[in-house]
Amino acid sequence: MKDVAWFFHMLGLAVWLGAILGMAVCVLGLRSRHISNDVKQVLNKLQGKLTIVGAAGALVMLISGGILLGTSGASPLWVNLMTGIGGAVIIFSLIAITLQSHFLSVRIQSGSFDDILSRQLNLLYVTSWIVMIGIIVVLGIVSARL
Numbered sequence: 633m634k635d636v637a638w639f640f641h642m643l644g645l646a647v648w649l650g651a652i653l654g655m656a657v658c659v660l661g662l663r664s665r666h667i668s669n670d671v672k673q674v675l676n677k678l679q680g681k682l683t684i685v686g687a688a689g690a691l692v693m694l695i696s697g698g699i700l701l702g703t704s705g706a707s708p709l710w711v712n713l714m715t716g717i718g719g720a721v722i723i724f725s726l727i728a729i730t731l732q733s734h735f736l737s738v739r740i741q742s743g744s745f746d747d748i749l750s751r752q753l754n755l756l757y758v759t760s761w762i763v764m765i766g767i768i769v770v771l772g773i774v775s776a777r778l
């Protein structure tokens with residue numbers, strides 16, 4: 633059981649991180665002034681799908697992490713830090729990225745390429761960096777076995 637949960641924990645991590653990276657690249661394209669509206673509609677669909685894939689990966693990580701916690705005995709500091717910081721990053725990612733992605737997707741579909749959209753895109757870009765840095769910090773803690 634522990635091995636299966638560990639596998640899904642790692643699979644979820646790969647899917648989540650990969651999807652966020654892909655989404656950040658789509659957002660970079662959506663911010664560009666040199667890309668046509670047609671291409672932006674395609675990028676918008678892609679970022680919406682990547683958001684769903686990323687959220688699924690994050691959920692799988694959370695559930696498998698909970699199962700791993702249940703199967704392991706005493707928790708060293710690095711596991712407590714991973715659970716606390718990692719859990720917060722997962723929940724932040726699930727709420728902030730999913731909501732922002734939905735709002736800007738609706739705006740792009742209606743063709744409103746205005747100042748509000750560019751602010752929304754900047755915010756989503758910064759949010760995805762915060763999540764990526766959070767994941768890297770947790771990976772650092774896990775590698776160092778703090």
Ligand code: HEM
Binds near residue numbers: 693696697700702704
């Ligand atoms: C950003 C979020 C997270 C990252 C990057 C992460 C990463 C990892 C990695 C790389 C391992 C394998 C460690 C090893 O076997 O050497 C691991 C194991 C584990 N994770 Fe996470 N994790 C995250 C979030 C969570 C959360 C939210 C929970 C709990 C709900 C959790 C619970 C566990 C447990 C219990 C283990 C097994 C520890 C052991 O071997 O005793 N993780 N995690």
